[in-house]
Amino acid sequence: MIVEIRGLTVRYGPEGSGVRAVDHVSLDVDEGILYGIVGESGSGKSTIAMAMMGLLPHGASVEGGSISIDGFEVTGRKESQLASFRGRTASLVFQGAMNNLNPLMRIEDQVAETLLLHRMCGRKEALERARRSLELVGLGKQVWRLYPHELSGGMKQRAMIAAAVVAEPRVLIADEPTTALDVITQVQIVNLLRQLREKLGMTVILISHDFPLVSEASDRICILYGGKVCEVGSNSHIVRKPLHPYTAGLLNSVVSLRERREIMTIPGEPVDLSRPPKGCRFMPRCGSAMEKCSLYAYDSYSPEPGRLVYCEMYSGPDGNTEA
Amino acid sequence: MGWAGYLLKRVAFAAVSIFAIVTFDFFLFRLMPGNPIQILYRSPALSPAQITSLKSQFGLNLPLYQQYLLFIRNSFTGNFGISINYLQPVSQVLFPAILNSLVLLIPANILAILLGVFAGRYAAWKRGGAADGIITGSSMALFSIPTFWLGGILILVAIFTGTLPVSGMYTLGAAYPSPLARFSDLLSHLILPLITLTLVLFGQYAVIMRNSLIDVLSEDYIIFARSKGARDAYVMRKHAMPNASLPMISIIAVNLGNTFAGAILTEVVFSWPGIGYLIYESILARDYPVLQAAFLIVAIAIVAANVCADLLYSLIDPRVRYS
Numbered sequence: 001m002i003v004e005i006r007g008l009t010v011r012y013g014p015e016g017s018g019v020r021a022v023d024h025v026s027l028d029v030d031e032g033i034l035y036g037i038v039g040e041s042g043s044g045k046s047t048i049a050m051a052m053m054g055l056l057p058h059g060a061s062v063e064g065g066s067i068s069i070d071g072f073e074v075t076g077r078k079e080s081q082l083a084s085f086r087g088r089t090a091s092l093v094f095q096g097a098m099n100n101l102n103p104l105m106r107i108e109d110q111v112a113e114t115l116l117l118h119r120m121c122g123r124k125e126a127l128e129r130a131r132r133s134l135e136l137v138g139l140g141k142q143v144w145r146l147y148p149h150e151l152s153g154g155m156k157q158r159a160m161i162a163a164a165v166v167a168e169p170r171v172l173i174a175d176e177p178t179t180a181l182d183v184i185t186q187v188q189i190v191n192l193l194r195q196l197r198e199k200l201g202m203t204v205i206l207i208s209h210d211f212p213l214v215s216e217a218s219d220r221i222c223i224l225y226g227g228k229v230c231e232v233g234s235n236s237h238i239v240r241k242p243l244h245p246y247t248a249g250l251l252n253s254v255v256s257l258r259e260r261r262e263i264m265t266i267p268g269e270p271v272d273l274s275r276p277p278k279g280c281r282f283m284p285r286c287g288s289a290m291e292k293c294s295l296y297a298y299d300s301y302s303p304e305p306g307r308l309v310y311c312e313m314y315s316g317p318d319g320n321t322e323a
Numbered sequence: 324m325g326w327a328g329y330l331l332k333r334v335a336f337a338a339v340s341i342f343a344i345v346t347f348d349f350f351l352f353r354l355m356p357g358n359p360i361q362i363l364y365r366s367p368a369l370s371p372a373q374i375t376s377l378k379s380q381f382g383l384n385l386p387l388y389q390q391y392l393l394f395i396r397n398s399f400t401g402n403f404g405i406s407i408n409y410l411q412p413v414s415q416v417l418f419p420a421i422l423n424s425l426v427l428l429i430p431a432n433i434l435a436i437l438l439g440v441f442a443g444r445y446a447a448w449k450r451g452g453a454a455d456g457i458i459t460g461s462s463m464a465l466f467s468i469p470t471f472w473l474g475g476i477l478i479l480v481a482i483f484t485g486t487l488p489v490s491g492m493y494t495l496g497a498a499y500p501s502p503l504a505r506f507s508d509l510l511s512h513l514i515l516p517l518i519t520l521t522l523v524l525f526g527q528y529a530v531i532m533r534n535s536l537i538d539v540l541s542e543d544y545i546i547f548a549r550s551k552g553a554r555d556a557y558v559m560r561k562h563a564m565p566n567a568s569l570p571m572i573s574i575i576a577v578n579l580g581n582t583f584a585g586a587i588l589t590e591v592v593f594s595w596p597g598i599g600y601l602i603y604e605s606i607l608a609r610d611y612p613v614l615q616a617a618f619l620i621v622a623i624a625i626v627a628a629n630v631c632a633d634l635l636y637s638l639i640d641p642r643v644r645y646s
Contacts, residue, residue, distance in 0.1 A: 053550055058451075080554065087552035094543070102544040104565050104640060114551040147641040163551060 002170060002203050003029035003052070007065035010047050010056065015063075019273045021047045023227040024065065024298065029171075029205060029220075034197055036218030036235070037207040038250070042270050043224040045207045046094075049175040051075075052205075053092050054082040070170045087114045091164035093157075095176035100160050101148040108134065108144040111163040118167060133166040134159065136199070137192060154185035161192065168200055175207045186210075190217045211250050215239050223247050226271035226281040228298060233307040243309040245286045280312065288313060326637065326644050333633045337626050344622040349394045352615050353387070403616035408608040413616045416601065421620065423492060424590070424597030427513065428582055431520035436575060438521070439528020446529070447536035447567075448559065458529060465526030474519045474592035481515055488512050490594040516593040520586060524578065531574050535567040542566070569640060576632030580625025 010022040022044040029035045039045040050056050052067055054074050067074040069090050074082070086092075091114075094100065101110055111130035115121055121129065131144055137158040148156055157177060164172060174193060178186035190206070194217055197204045208214050214221060221238045223230040223246065230244040242248040252264035268285035271277065277284055279294035286293070293312050301314035378384055385393070397403065403413035439462075446458040465473075481487040488494065492512050499505040539545065540563055548562045549555075587599035594600065598617055605613040637643045 055546060055549060083549075083552050083554045085552075086550050092547070092550035094547070100543045100547050102548070102562050102566070103642060113548070113553075117552045117557070149642045160547065163547075167552075 001028050002031040002070055003027065003205070004068040005065070008048065008051060008067060009063040009065050010051055010060055011063045012060045020063070021227050021273060022051065025229055027222060029203060031203055032197070032201060033219040034194060034204045034206060034217055036214035036221040037205065037224060038209070038211050038214050038221060039224030040209055040270060042226070042273065044227040045224055046175050049092065049173050049207050052173055053086055053090060084118065087169065088118050088167050089169055090171040090173060091169040093161050093164045093172065093174045093177045095179040101156055103148050106145050106147060107151070107159050111159065111166050114163050114167050120167060130166055133162040137162045153181055154188065157181060157189055158192065165196055165200060165202065169202065171203045171205065173205045173207070178208065178210070178213060186213060193217065212254055223250070226276065227273060228281055229310055230282070231307065231309040237307055243303065243307065243314065244311050245288050246282045329637055329644055330634065333630055337630045340626045341623055345395055345398050345619065348615055348619050349391055352611055398619060404612040406610055406613045408605060408610040408613065413612050416613055417616050417620065420596060420598045420601040423595065424583065424586060424599065427516055427520065427595055427597060428586055431517050431524065432579060432582060434521045435524035435528055439525050440532050440571070442529040443532025444536060444564070446533040447540065450537055459533060462526040462529035465522050466530060470519060470523050470588035471592050473522060474589060477515050477519055487514055489515060492596055516589050516595050520589045524582065532567065532571055535570045536563055539563050539567040565639060569636065572632050572635050576628045579628040583624040584621040
């Protein structure tokens, strides 16, 4: 297990009041896989990514739980310890067609910076390794000495990936890496992440609202809703046979160009995290809601091997509680 | 177009600006009530022979367009005529005043920029904290306080404590045993106007530096730099400050030009014989030749400061260089 998250709870705002954007989330990621996290805005997926990097914004704090990445406990660390962890043990790539690179620095220098920050080598070697890394992500030498404003959105995203992987981290966290890019570029970026995982032996955590894109690339998928995990399973399991009603709803609402079928949406509004409903958070929108759902305490059930689902429908005698 | 082209364009633009200013300067004084000849006649100290020679020197009997061409030629050769008030060639009145102004303006601007950058940077670093509140609050106050009021208060304090001279550049009628004694007399006269001007400029610089830094610190590339393993001090030095300095450069350039004329208040309050004080005296005496020349010099200083800012800008920001 290269990433172990246990009962992670992140609060925005002051203690007592405030909003729990991530509420007792537990995840396990096996080494070397591409792990997809799917959730709509407000599901807490970016907060999990930032918490994993120890980069939560001002006003957000880890209220409880633990995050272990390659044996390094991220929560409760001093800034200096986090700095030597970031970029070397775990790296981050995020959305940002506009401003994810410093407009005043050359591309190759921004990639080499990661190595220099960790004093992994001298300037000359850092530049060489940066250029190799840029080539690895498909950016040839005509791009190396350019500035960010001279690059397209897709090229900038590749450059960002090059800077994130140049120090060969164990884990690459990609938070919405394809958002704001055109569809062809989206697929290219996702394919690049898969290739890098194989070439560099990294574990990749791909976080997106785009369910089809995540399922295109991932080995395992975790579905988030309202700061809680809905279900976790292998890619094929989740897509072919979703267990959680929310997952099923998400799959039905995917638009397909090939097959003509009616698009179904999930009725109701996303959960208001400042006033979450009692019990299951999805219950107000759920077609299969039962009375006991309002008493649901988010026990996890495992109706099939290798799968976890957080839903009262599976609390019958077959479902073994794992809690 | 490359850098050379960019520079050429800026310099050409500045040349056009200066030409427009000369033109405006010429017509401004022709449009005023009365005309230069009348003003000259009214000055009792001039003999008719002098008036005739002046009229032919400035071609005041020629058609307007010929006068204009003459004015341009005289402007470029530094021949601004004779001061009505001082009965000396304008250049002999103007250039000592410019030197006196520079004695005050250069240290005041350097101090204000250094203190403003330092304080603004510190406030942005500790944003939301007590230090930020104190720095931002006092900067806003200094920014808003009228110069004459601040100068007046300082004069009151100096008179009550009897410590510092409050007027002029040197003690009147003083005989100095050595150049060093003369210099220390100058320094003691410089202190109060220097403090006044520095404080007035400082507030604006501190506020703009702080706000610009806070804007930059929320940019994606700052988060990305941190995710690569950069510590806070490094992020500040290498990523935030260069980007936040861009608006500072523009403001400093505008201010440098403006303080040249805008030190009028400080110079008048402390009777500092600089160009601002000269403008003030010349307005009272309707000394049009001096005013005309002073306006031109001030305008050229503003244009020159802006050209310098453009050059500096292009050194830092590649987006300006190539577009």
